[in-house]
Amino acid sequence: xxxxxxxxxxxxxxxxxxxxxxxxxxxxxxxxxxxxxxxxxxxxxxxxxxxxxxxxxxxxxxxxxxxxxxxxxxxxxxxxxxxxxxxxxxxxxxxxxxxxxxxxxxxxxxxxxxxxxxxxxxxxxxxxxxxxxx
Amino acid sequence: xxxxxxxxxxxxxxxxxxxxxxxxxxxxxxxxxxxxxxxxxxxxxxxxxxxxxxxxxxxxxxxxxxxxxxxxxxxxxxxxxxxxxxxxxxxxxxxxxxxxxxxxxxxxxxxxxxxxxxxxxxxxxxxxxxxxxx
DNA sequence: CAGGATCCATGGGGATACTG
DNA sequence: CAGTATCCCCATGGATCCTG
Numbered sequence: 001x002x003x004x005x006x007x008x009x010x011x012x013x014x015x016x017x018x019x020x021x022x023x024x025x026x027x028x029x030x031x032x033x034x035x036x037x038x039x040x041x042x043x044x045x046x047x048x049x050x051x052x053x054x055x056x057x058x059x060x061x062x063x064x065x066x067x068x069x070x071x072x073x074x075x076x077x078x079x080x081x082x083x084x085x086x087x088x089x090x091x092x093x094x095x096x097x098x099x100x101x102x103x104x105x106x107x108x109x110x111x112x113x114x115x116x117x118x119x120x121x122x123x124x125x126x127x128x129x130x131x132x133x134x
Numbered sequence: 135x136x137x138x139x140x141x142x143x144x145x146x147x148x149x150x151x152x153x154x155x156x157x158x159x160x161x162x163x164x165x166x167x168x169x170x171x172x173x174x175x176x177x178x179x180x181x182x183x184x185x186x187x188x189x190x191x192x193x194x195x196x197x198x199x200x201x202x203x204x205x206x207x208x209x210x211x212x213x214x215x216x217x218x219x220x221x222x223x224x225x226x227x228x229x230x231x232x233x234x235x236x237x238x239x240x241x242x243x244x245x246x247x248x249x250x251x252x253x254x255x256x257x258x259x260x261x262x263x264x265x266x267x268x
Numbered sequence: 269c270a271g272g273a274t275c276c277a278t279g280g281g282g283a284t285a286c287t288g
Numbered sequence: 289c290a291g292t293a294t295c296c297c298c299a300t301g302g303a304t305c306c307t308g
Binding site: 020021023024025027028029030031034035038070071072073074094097098100101102104105106107108109110112113115116118119120122123124 | 154155157158159161162163164165168169172204205206207208228231232234235236238239240241242243244246247249250252253254256257258
């Protein structure tokens with residue numbers, strides 16, 4: 001499998017800043033990036049639209065997230081010099097390309113998270129009072 | 135089937151702790167989980183093996199990571215009551231199932247990170263001295 | 269409307285030392 | 289060997305207020 005190839009060429013050296021896996025984690029690891037990307041995949045959004053659509057995100061953080069995404073070339077920022085300021089965000093081609101992998105992961109989540117939850121309950125139940133039964 | 139619950143209650147409400155996407159981010163968002171999973175996909179590892187193989191991870195953090203993974207049902211922990219303590223970690227079936235999506239993302243990274251890096255350089259160059267040429 | 273500026277709480281995660 | 293126990297730093301991100 002592909003995984004083996006990667007392993008062969010870069011044997012898990014996550015200290016290497018060039019390690020793709022490492023950078024990937026940085027990218028999708030933060031709290032809002034993925035949500036923003038999946039939102040923008042649907043359609044172009046204005047700042048406020050994203051803000052209300054996602055909910056729970058503060059302007060500062062949303063701005064930061066969007067800037068990071070823009071810097072990485074995943075999102076485009078379009079400013080319209082109008083009287084009521086209008087700024088639209090949309091995915092770039094690169095941004096679109098990451099949607100599929102992201103969607104794959106999301107699909108995994110939707111399908112398996114219940115099992116994860118069950119596993120947690122089992123684990124907690126077995127460890128809360130101390131592993132006796134065995 | 136899978137989506138109905140999460141989707142039905144709130145399309146994209148990441149405030150809902152049950153939102154699969156949200157939980158997924160929690161899982162793959164931390165610094166070492168993905169590395170550990172991909173390592174264990176190759177073969178079973180002992181604690182020290184993982185430690186040296188991944189490198190840069192402290193025992194405390196590695197333990198924490200493994201515990202979380204175990205709790206989520208992605209990793210199995212096998213303790214051998216021997217004189218020199220031996221503990222082996224391996225992926226569960228569930229753990230194996232997430233490798234493919236993870237690999238997809240990793241493949242994306244390997245293929246597109248260079249573009250991301252370029253985008254960053256362009257962005258930084260364009261913003262460092264002030265956006266004039268606009 | 270879009271976001272910059274500030275202050276601050278939380279905790280992930282690193283370093284180090286110790287133990288069953 | 290396989291962790292535990294502490295201490296500590298600082299990046300992430302939330303709350304609030306302010307502005308072009």
